[in-house]
Amino acid sequence: MILHGEEQLERRMEELRSLIRHHAQAKKDRVHLEQFRKVKKATLMCAAEARGFKTAALQEREAYADPAYTELISALAEATGQETETWWSLQLEQWKFDAWRTQMASERAEKIRYGAG
Numbered sequence: 001m002i003l004h005g006e007e008q009l010e011r012r013m014e015e016l017r018s019l020i021r022h023h024a025q026a027k028k029d030r031v032h033l034e035q036f037r038k039v040k041k042a043t044l045m046c047a048a049e050a051r052g053f054k055t056a057a058l059q060e061r062e063a064y065a066d067p068a069y070t071e072l073i074s075a076l077a078e079a080t081g082q083e084t085e086t087w088w089s090l091q092l093e094q095w096k097f098d099a100w101r102t103q104m105a106s107e108r109a110e111k112i113r114y115g116a117g
Contacts, residue, residue, distance in 0.1 A: 005104055012097050019093055023086040030079040033072065040072050 044063035045056070053059050063069055 008100065012093070012100060016090070016093055016097065019086065019090045023083070023090050026079065026083040026086045030076070030083045033076040033079050037069075037072055037076060040069055044069055 041060070041063045044066050045059035048059040048062035051062075053062055
């Protein structure tokens, strides 16, 4: 038999597990884009060199100005936002869980104090 408090605990734990999965995916996406940004820059610099831009500074300028690079930066910004949002959601659930645990402990102590438990 599951008690009311145990049902609440299990529900909270499932919420935390779900948020953890979402946060892990968001972090994975952000890290992937951060690393891919380096690959994209190198590829674009090679293309710029093939178009006649001989110095690394000119190649880098061309890479940064390329629409594919700016799209990647926008995606990276979105992924960073998602990661941050899921992290704070996870923190909020953790704080709610801690408050709930404290409330349950207080209720148990009160029951014991008044002989109901």
